[in-house]
Amino acid sequence: MNHQSHYRLDDETGCDIAVMDRHLVVNCAGACVMSEPFTSHNRRGRNDYYLMHLIQGSLEMDLRGSVRTLGSGDLVIFPPGCAYRYVKGHREPLSYLWVHFSGTGVPDLLAGCQLETDTQIHPGVSNEITEGFRLLFRNFINRDACFEAASSAQLAMLCVLFGRSLMGRGGPDGLYPTDRLSRSLEHMHRHYHEDLSVRTLAEIEHLSVSRYCAVFKECTGLSPQNFLIDLRLKTASELMLGTDLSVKQIARTVGYLDPLYFSRLFKERKGVSPLGYKEGSRGMEESPA
Numbered sequence: 001m002n003h004q005s006h007y008r009l010d011d012e013t014g015c016d017i018a019v020m021d022r023h024l025v026v027n028c029a030g031a032c033v034m035s036e037p038f039t040s041h042n043r044r045g046r047n048d049y050y051l052m053h054l055i056q057g058s059l060e061m062d063l064r065g066s067v068r069t070l071g072s073g074d075l076v077i078f079p080p081g082c083a084y085r086y087v088k089g090h091r092e093p094l095s096y097l098w099v100h101f102s103g104t105g106v107p108d109l110l111a112g113c114q115l116e117t118d119t120q121i122h123p124g125v126s127n128e129i130t131e132g133f134r135l136l137f138r139n140f141i142n143r144d145a146c147f148e149a150a151s152s153a154q155l156a157m158l159c160v161l162f163g164r165s166l167m168g169r170g171g172p173d174g175l176y177p178t179d180r181l182s183r184s185l186e187h188m189h190r191h192y193h194e195d196l197s198v199r200t201l202a203e204i205e206h207l208s209v210s211r212y213c214a215v216f217k218e219c220t221g222l223s224p225q226n227f228l229i230d231l232r233l234k235t236a237s238e239l240m241l242g243t244d245l246s247v248k249q250i251a252r253t254v255g256y257l258d259p260l261y262f263s264r265l266f267k268e269r270k271g272v273s274p275l276g277y278k279e280g281s282r283g284m285e286e287s288p289a
Helices: 106-112 127-142 147-168 177-191 198-204 209-220 224-242 247-253 259-270 274-286
Strands: 004-007 025-034 038-042 049-056 059-063 066-070 075-078 084-088 094-102
Touching: 004 127, 025 127, 025 147, 049 127, 094 127, 094 147, 106 147, 127 147, 177 198, 177 209, 177 224, 198 209, 198 224, 209 224, 224 247, 224 259, 224 274, 247 259, 247 274, 259 274
Parallel strands: none
Antiparallel strands: 004 025, 025 094, 038 084, 049 075, 049 094, 059 066, 059 084
């Protein structure tokens, strides 16, 4: 990736802005590719957030009162008003990707992705993350009517990728938990109304039945059978609320040929019969405001 910079505003000196009337805004973004030694020191910090992701080389950086060495795969996010200083004291190639952003939704976005500020984080280097930055840059280059919304959405996805990479470090299989079941979960959501066996789901993930059940319980907190039941009953509830289908029709739609068994199961799990649930929801819709 070549050295490049992209700015939301025409004047690049005006990109250091704290935006407080919008959820998420990307002020500017780019890639730094450098061989010569240099020092960057901002004693007052910025008005927005500063995210830096190293993909090659190393930097000496002041973080929380101590000097740390950041290397390939490291990430740091400086919050507004946080002074920062980093030094490249050698002539080896250095490459890092950066983005400055602001908005009222930033704290919740970072917290939801478990990304701390002003500290060394190591999500690692991945093609998916690098491609995410490329897509972010592309929005600035194309600069169509949707570019600000698209760049904000792409930044949110980058935070998700960083967060999932960090969460995946602790998993026994080195993956974000539900990624270990992604193919079988997708199969369940597409074919929940069919006769699904645990053996079929395990084969999709290339696992034994016992191992699959153990991993499934670890990732979802449920057995595959109970997960499937919950999925079917959730869909049934939605159909009762949003359609005029009969209980018998809904039972068949979600995979239960015996409407009596469906009704018993529904009442056991929901605490009310399907007919009572359907009539109760209708009464709520018809009640005066």
